[in-house]
Amino acid sequence: MGTDGTSRIDPAIGRRLRGLREARGLSLSELARRAGVGKATVSGLEHGTRNPTLETMYAIAAALSVPMSALTLDPGAPAGEAATVRGTAVVSTLLEVFREPGVTYELFRLRIIAGVEQTSPAHPPGVTEHLSVVRGTVKAGPADAPLTAGPGEHVSWASDVPHVYAALGGEEAHAILLIRTPGQGTSAGEQAAQA
Amino acid sequence: MGTDGTSRIDPAIGRRLRGLREARGLSLSELARRAGVGKATVSGLEHGTRNPTLETMYAIAAALSVPMSALTLDPGAPAGEAATVRGTAVVSTLLEVFREPGVTYELFRLRIIAGVEQTSPAHPPGVTEHLSVVRGTVKAGPADAPLTAGPGEHVSWASDVPHVYAALGGEEAHAILLIRTPGQGTSAGEQAAQA
DNA sequence: GGAAGTCGTTCCGTAAACGGAACGGTCGTG
DNA sequence: CACGACCGTTCCGTTTACGGAACGACTTCC
Known part of the structure; x- marks a missing residue:
């Protein structure tokens, strides 16, 4: 991150998000509206081209009625592996x-x-x-x-x-x-x- | 968030972070160095004046060897329940x-x-x-x-x-x-x- | 088959998160 | 009591995440 311009986030988050959204039968527009965030944000997130802020993640997780960890995987791994x-x-x-x-x-x-x-x-x-x-x-x-x-x-x-x-x-x-x-x-x- | 200029994040995250850092006997500078983020970022986070990106949270959680949910509390979205x-x-x-x-x-x-x-x-x-x-x-x-x-x-x-x-x-x-x-x-x- | 609605994507100006550098404060040490 | 090392905070230019608007594609209804 930081200085090299590239900042992608784990694409699995995008796949998770899309899966949860579709499991609830929500359109991207509808989810964005319920979460109070822009459609561009949700779209970018699902494509893994944005590095969302915590606030954004909270809003989306709440709109989906899931804990944030359902989106971030977050399997409690210290070094990022072991997960x-x-x-x-x-x-x-x-x-x-x-x-x-x-x-x-x-x-x-x-x-x-x-x-x-x-x-x-x-x-x-x-x-x-x-x-x-x-x-x-x-x-x-x-x-x-x-x-x-x-x-x-x-x-x-x-x-x-x-x-x-x-x-x-x-x-x-x-x-x-x-x-x-x-x-x-x-x-x-x-x-x-x-x- | 968005358009009104104020964007604070839950100050409890800052308190959690400081608590975990001090429990490990790490200085703010040392934690920032290990996580590969700026001191300004850690400082701002502990004071609740920044709304961190997921990437930043991952880096800091990994440096502390805790799951991200240990920092975000996360037991239920903003509304308090839902999750x-x-x-x-x-x-x-x-x-x-x-x-x-x-x-x-x-x-x-x-x-x-x-x-x-x-x-x-x-x-x-x-x-x-x-x-x-x-x-x-x-x-x-x-x-x-x-x-x-x-x-x-x-x-x-x-x-x-x-x-x-x-x-x-x-x-x-x-x-x-x-x-x-x-x-x-x-x-x-x-x-x-x-x- | 035109109008109106919705879909997801892309463009864009603005707000803000980012890292680096500079700052003052506090501590040991020579 | 200078000097250096480190602390945490603040300032600043760059990068980028943000929401709104515009877009083309697709459906539905009249």
Whole structure:
């Protein structure tokens, strides 16, 4: 930023914004009107050609009735990475971490590329994984007995054995993964890196 | 903003920023250097006299190793709610929205107050809810046949009938709720407001 | 098929966020 | 008690995000 003239912002924000707007059936003009900002601002934002101010982001998030973090991703990442992790077939993004006295939960969004099967090594005993399929068909679970789930279905398994993730049907799959780790040992994020 | 010349941003952001910076024993100059922004920018921000861009906020949050939401508070847009919705027993925060051609998924974080049971009216046919318990024990599902789940367990139900949410055992419960809405009708956010 | 409405994009002048430099104040140090 | 190092603030020229207006494309209605 600053001195070189180029200042683009993460284009994912623009895609997010457009997705949320269209999910609510709002036109760009209508959203701009409700948020009290110019159409040029919304348009530029969706195209990733503007670097919005906080005030603008607040106004738009409020008009969409979402927290600002739904637009900025903002997955709590210190250095900017650690947010999204790429495996051979799975791209996982950390959404939230819940820490309870004896348990840690981590919530990931998974994108599973079609045609490849990804194997993850065993986690420590007691770790369980819960997967909700959002799009496509997913085969996941213990390597020797994986389960299959379509949109809106769940798969759960104890992940103290090697397990796999794959998208079936030649279509990229989309899922929410909740990892439950007893104790307060190392973050499951490390493990999810290979997940 | 816009045309009237005054543009102040919430002074709480400045206080948060100064607090986080001092908690880390960083001088204003040092923070500015690490974040790669001007001292004038940090100073103005702490005094609430600037309306920062997202890029600036990212840089500073990264230098402090905190998620941006730690600076912006963000728990609900200007109006105070909108992002977080409060029912009689349930406080729900929208985490993500996934839109597929024929279906919309919305992911919520739920806090369920102990001792009260909240009833939600029927959603349109085809809507299903999937709940993962993170903390406490939750009774949820169709009003005439609710199910019970503890940490790490799931409950799913078709929500085209009245349904309930309650925390058992006198302890506040914590859960992740995924709502699947077929078609591209109105946002499930409206419905979740009473959920 | 013209008028009126809405859509999303682009152009443009203005307001303001930006980084760098200059400033005064405070602290150790020789 | 000069001197330097650092602090946080203020000033300033440049860059750019802003909203309004104009635009072409598309629908709908008469």
